Amino acid sequence: MAIEVRREPETESTRFGEKKKDHGVLYVGMDLGTSRTSVACSNGVRETVASVVGYPKDVVARKLLKKDILFGKEAFDNRLSLDFYRPLAKGVIKHTDRAEERESEAAKMNLKAAADLVRHAISLAQSRKDELIYAVIGAPAEASIHNRKAIIDAAKEVVDSVMICSEPFSVAYGLDRLTDTLVIDIGAGTTDLCRMHGTMPAAEDQVMNTFAGDHVDQTLLEMIQKKEPRAQVNLNMVRLWKERWATVRSTIQPIIVQVPIVGKPTDIDITNEMRTACRTLIAPIVDGLGRLIASYDPEFQDRLKDNVLLGGGGSQVDGLGDEIEKAMQEAFGRGTVTTVEEPIYAGANGALKIAHDMPEEYWEKLR
Secondary structure (H helix, E strand, O other), rough: OEEEEOOOOOOOOOOHHHHHHOOEEEEEEEEEEEEEEEEEEOOOOOEEEOOEEEOOOOOHHHHHHHHOOHHHHHHHHHHHHHEOOOOOOHHHOOOOOOOHHOOOOOHHHHHHHHHHHHHHHHHHHOOOOEEEEEEEEEEOOOOOHHHHHHHHHHOOOOOOOEEEHHHHHHHHHOOOOEEEEEEEEEEEEEEEEEEEEEEEEHHHHHHEOOOOHHHHHHHHHHHHHOOOOEEEHHHHHHHHHHHHHOOOOOOOOOEEEEEEEEEEEEEEEEHHHHHHHOOOOHHHHHHHHHHHHOOOOHHHHHHHHHOOEEHHHHHHHHHHHHHHHHHHHHHHOOOOOOOOOOOOHHHHHHHHHHHHHHHHHHHHHOO
């Protein structure tokens, strides 16, 4: 877990003085994801927004949109008029690991987009001006030091204290599954696996792969293009179909979509393609689980196998928990998988619980 000191106060009397303390603290839990960013707050606010940011391309676009920056669905819907960014592609802020790349214009714009996204997510919390804001942000399990620092730098402009935890840890914490548990958190850019054993997870307790939602989208797109080369299909269309019909089940109703072929709307069957693309998630997950199980104390390995928690947006793929369970039973002799009830908010809920449970003096030290 990484920790960062809050930004410097504007004045002791107006920003961090006794008057503000008297008005209390707003705790914010955030799940900063490749596809969606969700917040859960101690004032009862819960909001989610697609993790995309857009800036008008020119004066005409700015006049049309009447905004300098757009987020989420509004950015998606107007993306042809925008310089469009997914700043957390592959689960990290792009171009922040290599020093020479951090100085590029693309890197600077991705950092700006990430910072604007974090600020927007915090604004969804509807905090009062006289409240301290303490935030816990869930990040990918193996996010690099540079990426964690970039996230913290983006957050500390709008919160008073901030700390980073791994996304699977926040899911487990929120559900009180803190010992002998294997957590699977499937996002858009990464799938994170984390082994919980009653303490803060160390590096050896965590595994990350890029077989996640974006990989499914790309695989499905390529399969459709191979099946019908003339079909005019893009990743956004494929993503929407996946969100509606994603499945790994052997027996399902046909999935028929309409696409333009030489400008003419045409129905095509993508049932097998959808199922095959979604099933690419299973083998890498089971492989990662095997690595975490095999390196665990042998006396407690069966407990891990029987206590697998499936979360993240990818957990909504129909039948995925059942198929992972079957694959575990074949590979390891046993396995029990439980799917979280609120995949969109499970990470944010856990981060909020962490924020609540941290002693006040801990937040004061961070400040």
